[in-house]
Amino acid sequence: MLRFDPHNVRPFLDDSAVDALWPRVEAAHNALLNKTGTGNDYLGWIDMVNDPNDALLEDVSALAAEIRANADVFLSIGIGGSYLGAKAVVQALTPYFGGSGPEILFAGHHMSGAYMRELLAYLEGKSVYVNVISKSGTTLEPALAFRFIRQWLEANFDDADQRIIVTTDPEKGALNELRKEHPYRKYIIPDDVGGRFSVLTPVGLLPIAVAGIDIHSLFYGAVAQAKALKVASRDNDALTYAALRYLLLEGQYDAEVFATFEPSLSGMGGWWQQLMGESEGKELKGLFPASVQYSTDLHSLGQYMQEGQRILIETFLMAEDDGGDLEVPSSAANLDGLDYLNGKTYTHINRKAYEGTAKAHTEGGVPNMTLWLDRINANAIGEAIYFFEHAVGVTGYLMGVNPFNQPGVEAYKKEMFSLLGKPA
Amino acid sequence: MLRFDPHNVRPFLDDSAVDALWPRVEAAHNALLNKTGTGNDYLGWIDMVNDPNDALLEDVSALAAEIRANADVFLSIGIGGSYLGAKAVVQALTPYFGGSGPEILFAGHHMSGAYMRELLAYLEGKSVYVNVISKSGTTLEPALAFRFIRQWLEANFDDADQRIIVTTDPEKGALNELRKEHPYRKYIIPDDVGGRFSVLTPVGLLPIAVAGIDIHSLFYGAVAQAKALKVASRDNDALTYAALRYLLLEGQYDAEVFATFEPSLSGMGGWWQQLMGESEGKELKGLFPASVQYSTDLHSLGQYMQEGQRILIETFLMAEDDGGDLEVPSSAANLDGLDYLNGKTYTHINRKAYEGTAKAHTEGGVPNMTLWLDRINANAIGEAIYFFEHAVGVTGYLMGVNPFNQPGVEAYKKEMFSLLGKPA
Numbered sequence: 001m002l003r004f005d006p007h008n009v010r011p012f013l014d015d016s017a018v019d020a021l022w023p024r025v026e027a028a029h030n031a032l033l034n035k036t037g038t039g040n041d042y043l044g045w046i047d048m049v050n051d052p053n054d055a056l057l058e059d060v061s062a063l064a065a066e067i068r069a070n071a072d073v074f075l076s077i078g079i080g081g082s083y084l085g086a087k088a089v090v091q092a093l094t095p096y097f098g099g100s101g102p103e104i105l106f107a108g109h110h111m112s113g114a115y116m117r118e119l120l121a122y123l124e125g126k127s128v129y130v131n132v133i134s135k136s137g138t139t140l141e142p143a144l145a146f147r148f149i150r151q152w153l154e155a156n157f158d159d160a161d162q163r164i165i166v167t168t169d170p171e172k173g174a175l176n177e178l179r180k181e182h183p184y185r186k187y188i189i190p191d192d193v194g195g196r197f198s199v200l201t202p203v204g205l206l207p208i209a210v211a212g213i214d215i216h217s218l219f220y221g222a223v224a225q226a227k228a229l230k231v232a233s234r235d236n237d238a239l240t241y242a243a244l245r246y247l248l249l250e251g252q253y254d255a256e257v258f259a260t261f262e263p264s265l266s267g268m269g270g271w272w273q274q275l276m277g278e279s280e281g282k283e284l285k286g287l288f289p290a291s292v293q294y295s296t297d298l299h300s301l302g303q304y305m306q307e308g309q310r311i312l313i314e315t316f317l318m319a320e321d322d323g324g325d326l327e328v329p330s331s332a333a334n335l336d337g338l339d340y341l342n343g344k345t346y347t348h349i350n351r352k353a354y355e356g357t358a359k360a361h362t363e364g365g366v367p368n369m370t371l372w373l374d375r376i377n378a379n380a381i382g383e384a385i386y387f388f389e390h391a392v393g394v395t396g397y398l399m400g401v402n403p404f405n406q407p408g409v410e411a412y413k414k415e416m417f418s419l420l421g422k423p424a
Numbered sequence: 425m426l427r428f429d430p431h432n433v434r435p436f437l438d439d440s441a442v443d444a445l446w447p448r449v450e451a452a453h454n455a456l457l458n459k460t461g462t463g464n465d466y467l468g469w470i471d472m473v474n475d476p477n478d479a480l481l482e483d484v485s486a487l488a489a490e491i492r493a494n495a496d497v498f499l500s501i502g503i504g505g506s507y508l509g510a511k512a513v514v515q516a517l518t519p520y521f522g523g524s525g526p527e528i529l530f531a532g533h534h535m536s537g538a539y540m541r542e543l544l545a546y547l548e549g550k551s552v553y554v555n556v557i558s559k560s561g562t563t564l565e566p567a568l569a570f571r572f573i574r575q576w577l578e579a580n581f582d583d584a585d586q587r588i589i590v591t592t593d594p595e596k597g598a599l600n601e602l603r604k605e606h607p608y609r610k611y612i613i614p615d616d617v618g619g620r621f622s623v624l625t626p627v628g629l630l631p632i633a634v635a636g637i638d639i640h641s642l643f644y645g646a647v648a649q650a651k652a653l654k655v656a657s658r659d660n661d662a663l664t665y666a667a668l669r670y671l672l673l674e675g676q677y678d679a680e681v682f683a684t685f686e687p688s689l690s691g692m693g694g695w696w697q698q699l700m701g702e703s704e705g706k707e708l709k710g711l712f713p714a715s716v717q718y719s720t721d722l723h724s725l726g727q728y729m730q731e732g733q734r735i736l737i738e739t740f741l742m743a744e745d746d747g748g749d750l751e752v753p754s755s756a757a758n759l760d761g762l763d764y765l766n767g768k769t770y771t772h773i774n775r776k777a778y779e780g781t782a783k784a785h786t787e788g789g790v791p792n793m794t795l796w797l798d799r800i801n802a803n804a805i806g807e808a809i810y811f812f813e814h815a816v817g818v819t820g821y822l823m824g825v826n827p828f829n830q831p832g833v834e835a836y837k838k839e840m841f842s843l844l845g846k847p848a
Contacts, residue, residue: 080723096539097546110720112686113748113770115520122521143760177759254735262536274724281728290714296534298836299504300698304705306832311678324537335601336567340847346537356839408730412722415780422764
């Protein structure tokens, strides 16, 4: 189970402030669970874990097994919520230097022509399966990539249509138009689940399953967490997290840094940035969400964290067991001066780096909190996903914004489409 | 040559503010070049490009050629400035899906035991060369990694000592101690060049050259830029950049986002973050430096950029020619609705995405500037490196801080070493 540790906020925020806020926190929590708040037509991500669809999990697992048996490369085409969740979970739960099964690649998450040209060359001669993920099918980045990839598949495989899986709207959109002529297999993006909350729908589940990750464990981690977070009391850690973030935002703090000490968890930072930034960053409000990977970034952003403008709060994502139980070997002459660490594990040393950092940042004026996973596995990642989703819904309601829309994302698209001469 | 475009700052800052500041800007610039400001014992990065050492460039190139001929993997061990510069340049200038020559890997840039265990397994059976980069030799992350890697090399190669190159202090430190027993080849980190300014010393040059990049072009890009930026007039773009950043920081803005539209340039964002954050983030001052990769992050942080707290400024790094001249192919039935782009290149479309974004962000209240490279090659990257280095020196002096120290980085180390029981 998750463990949430907010004790390094205490020097910055009196407990009475949390007490005073708590009735509003409970009201926000109830509005979320009872679907009485703004954006309540986008709460399918809660229903989903309250009423798990095991048949869907099995269906996705079966297709993933077929793909794992036949593909050298599995190419996931999507952007934003159709990319970041799968990327985060796959990165967290697969080896650093390649695992078994198909290589998982991404496309349509930007518009680099060099990348597309080199990708097409790289795919040459490989058995490729493609999952294109887009509700409308017209989001430019994935649509454009899919046109290139589709034509490449058709030129290279007699069974191209069998190698394409679309994850899209139940009925509408360009991908459903294409299915009128091509019998692509299809998964549905539920109408009531926004992109940044979609990692536990087929949007995220198929790429994650193809990577060999147990999606049943992942999903049921979220299910368990949703059960644990039903209570409205002070025992609800997601509510505490939501309340503290809100109170700090109302104070002097403008930005929140998501920090890990295990590089495999840095993708979770990218997913978390979208979740937080898109849910809260509106009406000129919100904590600007940044993401760092320690101890790497202690030697880059560490100086600013310690002594720059005091506008920062910090959320650590840690694992009690980080899988790093590798012992420091002794050395003949201690010429490197490290013999005091002989027999200690990387896990131990990394943990002390975290403890030292949390202490130094607290003393330097950075309120910080830690979410602890038991270990880095599918179940724990599923728990963390739901924890942050629930928390951001509550913070959004406390802030008085609709945490489930993203009107500002249209602004650049509108300008870009105008410059590109897109027909009305 | 670089082109700097600050016109999207104009709606937020009157030209008269720049005029009024300019005498101080010129004074800061002169203090930098004449070495009369604080931290003036760390200005070797300017001397270096004013008086290029061609013999060193040739020596590094020759060793790199030897390594390229013999290594499957080149492992660079370093953290902070001993990692980010090489990583940025290698990422910018090598193909997305692997190029020719040895695979460039990094270690010692964090303390993940899982990473080290999997790295050692991955290296099995490969011809490995190692470059360990650390001035003191006792920075914990690289020192620890080097103990593991050194023992692995000694167990696997009769000529282990020939496969290790140290880049370190002229005389002092743990790596020089090790050299008393092992005849490792060695490069020197100049005493007057700090880590974040060291990419054009052997710290960055050796890994970059092993990646097959022309370090002569890279270095001479910086040389040319240093010449161009000698003048103290309003024609000096680095001074304009420094002045605008300072004035915006003095205004309502607290954070600066570094944005690219080409994923290969995103490593430059990591390098830039250290350069800016460590140079300015002290005495409770400085713009918090964040880094994004568009259009990916327009579908994640884009909402916040457009409508969140108005505390953000933005610096784009773009290339006139981004290498993406791949034309959109026509499609039979236009079922994806993209036929209006037929025959257009990715470069064109990506450029319109940038233009749309810059316009939308300006209208949304985010002052933004763009540094244009001619193309993404070694020369242009060298130019950009010097541009940002010069600019941050000037901004630091305008802010009244020493841009060349990093006292805050010690705080976490002190706590960590105490927790680890390191002998005094």
